[in-house]
Amino acid sequence: MRSTLKFLVFLCLCGSMASCVTKKKFSAMRTQLQTQLEMANKDLGKCGVSLNDYMAQLSARDQELKAAQSSLQSRQEQMQDLRAQLEDARSLRDKQLTQVGNLTVLSQSANDNIKETLSQLEKKDKYILLLQAAKTKADSINLALSVNLKGALKDGIEDKDVDIKVDKTVVMINLSDKMLYKSGSAGLTPKANEVLGKIAKIVESRPDLEVMVEGYTDNVPIKNNCLEDNWDLSTKRATSVIRVLQKTYNIAPNRLIAAGRGEYNTLASNDTPEGRATNRRTRIIIMPKLDQFYDLLNPNMVPK
Numbered sequence: 001m002r003s004t005l006k007f008l009v010f011l012c013l014c015g016s017m018a019s020c021v022t023k024k025k026f027s028a029m030r031t032q033l034q035t036q037l038e039m040a041n042k043d044l045g046k047c048g049v050s051l052n053d054y055m056a057q058l059s060a061r062d063q064e065l066k067a068a069q070s071s072l073q074s075r076q077e078q079m080q081d082l083r084a085q086l087e088d089a090r091s092l093r094d095k096q097l098t099q100v101g102n103l104t105v106l107s108q109s110a111n112d113n114i115k116e117t118l119s120q121l122e123k124k125d126k127y128i129l130l131l132q133a134a135k136t137k138a139d140s141i142n143l144a145l146s147v148n149l150k151g152a153l154k155d156g157i158e159d160k161d162v163d164i165k166v167d168k169t170v171v172m173i174n175l176s177d178k179m180l181y182k183s184g185s186a187g188l189t190p191k192a193n194e195v196l197g198k199i200a201k202i203v204e205s206r207p208d209l210e211v212m213v214e215g216y217t218d219n220v221p222i223k224n225n226c227l228e229d230n231w232d233l234s235t236k237r238a239t240s241v242i243r244v245l246q247k248t249y250n251i252a253p254n255r256l257i258a259a260g261r262g263e264y265n266t267l268a269s270n271d272t273p274e275g276r277a278t279n280r281r282t283r284i285i286i287m288p289k290l291d292q293f294y295d296l297l298n299p300n301m302v303p304k
Contacts (some may be wrong), residue, residue: 049063049288162195170287173199175281177237186236193244199284200249211245213238214255218276219263235260237282255289 044074093147163174180192201212215234227233238258268275 030126031049034081041288170285173284173286175282175284176277177282181237181284182240186240188240188244192241193248196244197239197249200202200251202247203245203251203255203286204249206286207252207255207285208289210257211251212259212287213241213245214259214261214283214285216261216265216279216281216283217263218279219266220276229262231262232259233260234262241282241284256304 079299113190161179165172165174175195179195184190203244215237217230217234219230222230222233227236235258238260242256242258245256246253263270263279266275266279267281268278270276270279
């Protein structure tokens with residue numbers, strides 16, 4: 001009996017000890033499981049974040065794919081347009097080749113015309129150069145002539161009685177009527193002979209020049225036994241000067257020209273005595289001979 005009791009007590013003690021061991025193991029396992037669960041939750045959270053990132057990347061790739069597809073479609077449309085343009089260019093080229101073939105003879109003719117035109121332009125350029133050279137030479141001659149005349153006429157002559165100007169290709173000497181003529185006539189004064197002698201000396205040294213003498217009057221009418229009107233007076237005054245240059249100072253008559261301008265081509269108003277005095281004048285024009293101008297029109301005179 002006592003042995004049986006001891007055995008039961010032993011069994012109880014063993015059961016109690018076994019129960020204690022099981023609870024400890026369970027607690028440890030539960031702790032371990034919780035730890036693993038927490039780690040699993042963390043891993044799951046990380047997987048969720050990775051999944052979101054992946055979905056965002058997938059969405060971006062999808063957008064890029066759509067953009068690439070749209071660009072590809074646009075490029076395909078451009079290729080179609082380029083093919084159409086290429087076809088049009090080929091068609092235009094074929095037409096142009098046909099036209100070129102038809103215009104071969106005309107092109108040769110046009111080429112000949114262009115050559116002829118260029119040749120004519122070259123001749124015109126040479127002619128222009130000739131005219132420029134002639135003008136430069138004429139300007140130099142006229143300047144020297146004007147200086148010489150002013151030097152020769154300055155002594156003993158009042159400035160208001162003589163005026164020398166250079167106009168383009170000529171030198172013009174305006175002389176007052178009171179210095180040259182007797183009042184109301186074409187007769188020359190002694191002073192006129194002196195002045196014309198100085199002018200003749202300059203003209204004689206220039207055999208390549210011609211001399212034109214123009215007579216001018218005011219608008220006061222004149223009529224007598226010798227003169228019909230102002231036309232007549234102006235012409236006779238011009239011829240009086242011409243005769244002195246020819247007969248007294250031996251200027252060749254083929255270099256002399258006489259012209260009457262009457263009361264026209266005035267320099268001032270005829271309403272005042274001063275104006276009428278200005279208009280009563282004789283103009284001596286020293287100019288190149290006419291044949292020198294004709295030479296300018298001669299193609300053979302164009303410099304090579």
